[in-house]
Amino acid sequence: MTMASIVTTSPGAGLRALLGEFAQMAALVETQLSEAISALERRDVALAERVVRSDLKVDACHRRVDERALAILRAGALTDRQFREAASLLKLSADLERVGDLAKNVAKRTIAVALEAPAPSAVAGVVRMGRASLRQLSDILNALQSGNLDAAQAVWRGDNDLDELYNSLYGEVVAAMSGARGAVNPGVHLLFIVKNFERIGDHATNIAEAIHFVETGAHFAEERPKGDDPGAPPKPDRS
Secondary structure: OOHHHHHHHHOOOHHHHHHHHHHHHHHHHHHHHHHHHHHHOOOOOOHHHHHHHHHHHHHHHHHHHHHHHHHHHHHOOHHHHHHHHHHHHHHHHHHHHHHEEEEEHHHHHHHHOOOOOOOHHHHHHHHHHHHHHHHHHHHHHHHHHOHHHHHHHHHHHHHHEEEHHHHHHHHHHHHHHHOOOOOHHHHHHHHHHHHHHHHHHHHHHHHHHHHHHHHHHHOOOOOOOOOOOOOOOOOOOOO
């Protein structure tokens, strides 16, 4: 039985409401990230500003998910599987909220980049990584909805590919910064943006691990795949 079906067939309205709130939050975050990438690609300040404002809706959803999940856990009378599900959704709402923050930070830096003249090749590469991080997020949210362990494991293993793309782009952006006058300031913003995309992949991996735990009652036996960071890359933005 999948995560979606157990909530649908459960007599507890609380679990059904929890899944509904979580699905709403997931849709908001996915849209927020997609629009942040589009704003960067087009250097669209108005769209970037809309992405920043939309984070308030994500935060409100996060609070509702947490409240419902805590109420369900306090009430008790759950099967082991239902307990794992409610506890995991409580944790994963924090992952989604953080993805929303990262998308908002991409949008904020896009506003700054739009006032500069970044190297087109560097921007194209960062957008490419943004699309890759969005695919990871979309794939893992679909796997979460269907309880698809194979899809979850594919995302979990794919995080290493995203890390390798990050390492490659880091070098490309640094090279662009040193190769053109006036490229340093926009290049710094692009480095932070690409790091934020890399961190979104990490949160997708967290969701993959939670799916495995809910569906099997156990954690992944293997160690999480992780690539090496190049040099001393910037830490992701903090809100």
